[in-house]
Amino acid sequence: MSDTTTETTMEVNAEARRILAVSISKLYASRSQRGGLRLHRSLLLSLVMRSARDIYHSSVPPAEPMDTSPEEPAELDLESGPQPDETSAELSLTARGGAHREEEGEPAEDKENQSPTRCSRKRRGKTSVAPHFLPSKRARLEPGEERHAALPPPPPVSCRIGPAESLTSLSLNRVIPAC
């Protein structure tokens, strides 16, 4: 009997993961949509991802490194802001990072202060363990280059209008409701 329960849990778990993967690729695709990010659609996607994530985390966790590794890159990826080559990392963050984001405060101010080596180590680990979660391969950066990546020219929106208006520059962390 415990086998069937485990099986069902595994099924639900697999289903949740699949939905999470589909949602992330949808979020990713919506970046290139004409007309910019649609707030309503992004909100609905984030709600589905949150449900899927909750189910995924609440089911008996199999011994997978990916369960623990996202916690730290969650903090780091947030700070580096929206970048085309960091999208996939950020998107997997947004699937999980709801609760953690609460403590982040203003993302923009810490952009410059991230340790690049810490960044790159975590990212590599996460990606190599669970590539199926991420929509596509993204360019890997060497440790030296990470520093450059951590100091991007800020997108025009966050400079002038302020964080509240930066929906259009893929600050999806704002779209996702706090748990």
Place this chain on the structure above:
Amino acid sequence: ADIISTVEFNHTGELLATGDKGGRVVIFQQEIESMPQFRSEYNVYSTFQSHEPEFDYLKSLEIEEKINKIRWLPQKNAAQFLLSTNDKTIKLWKISERDRRPEGYNLKEEDGRYKDPNTITSLRVPVLIPMDLMVEASPRRVFANAHTYHINSISVNSDNETYLSADDLRINLWHLEITDRSFNIVDIKPANMEELTEVITAAEFHPHQCNTFVYSSSKGTIRLCDMRISALCDKHSKLFEEPEDPSNRSFFSEIISSISDVKFSHNGRYMMTRDYLSVKIWDLNMENRPVETYQVHEHLRSKLCSLYENDCIFDKFECCWNGNDSVVMTGSYNNFFRMFDRGQRRDVTLEASRENIKPMQVLKPRKVCVGGKRKKDEISVDSLDFNKKILHTAWHPQDNIIAVATTNNLYIFQDKVN
């Protein structure tokens, strides 16, 4: 670019406007054949480019030219006026007819050069002579730069002077004559965007009470606001919400409860909302549940996961009332549309398609079968074509004539006469 994105009859039903993804508006005019059958035909009356694609340099964003909504103004003089909107800008268009032109000026030579005024010795008043009918559309007002998010609704007030426009988080009130100013009347943007939990999905003014409007949300609630209470209507006067059925909970419960359209009945006593699977009729005096609920395509409830994957779950279906509020209509997939007769408690599924149907032929009711045994003429859920969706429908304000938009085509159906 030919994809129809909105359909709207004017107040008499004589004109039918459609907007498309390419920013064009096409207006059809009704012509009634009195013999032999009082049949109506709608022929193209005017076509014009309402909106062009734009680029927001500040946000590095393209602004789509797709027409999201068209609303007609009640007619006040010989010309017709309509409001059309894309994601960011609303425009007031004047559509006027010209069937005469002046002739007989003696100011120009044959080749068009102006004559030397000294050579003109007589005053000749030009005469208006008939010409082929020309329909001209000219933009009279442009209401721009008032919306940060994407406009989803516009609604003309019964006072005929003001109208509202709604985006995901805000509703603005405009005066039709004033383009450089609008009043914000609803603002649901949270101080911290991370706390965003719902957005505005549709808004409409009450058909008779110029102080009342409603707006629906992505959470399945409708708020009724009274503009007399305060300038900012963030606090609702009434909140219409039906408690969720816990047995129907799924990953996608939130998405399917998002309201895609809200429409007042013509008599102003009811309002109808459309969510992904159903149509609900609310009595304005009862907030805790709808008075009627109609399932549009319940057979899709078990398919929500695939509909999520193919994006169909995000489709925004509209709904409409007939002239006397006895029947409501909405679209579905496979080019099916559904009508619910409230009084007779009957519903019918019809198909808008050129296959198997000739003009003037009576439409055959369709049926979707869910179980294993498919009867003849039924279609199984798995054979439904989800690319063929009817999102926009409109009902003539007085007669039983309906306009149904499939992806690229507009179908006009009317009651069988005799």
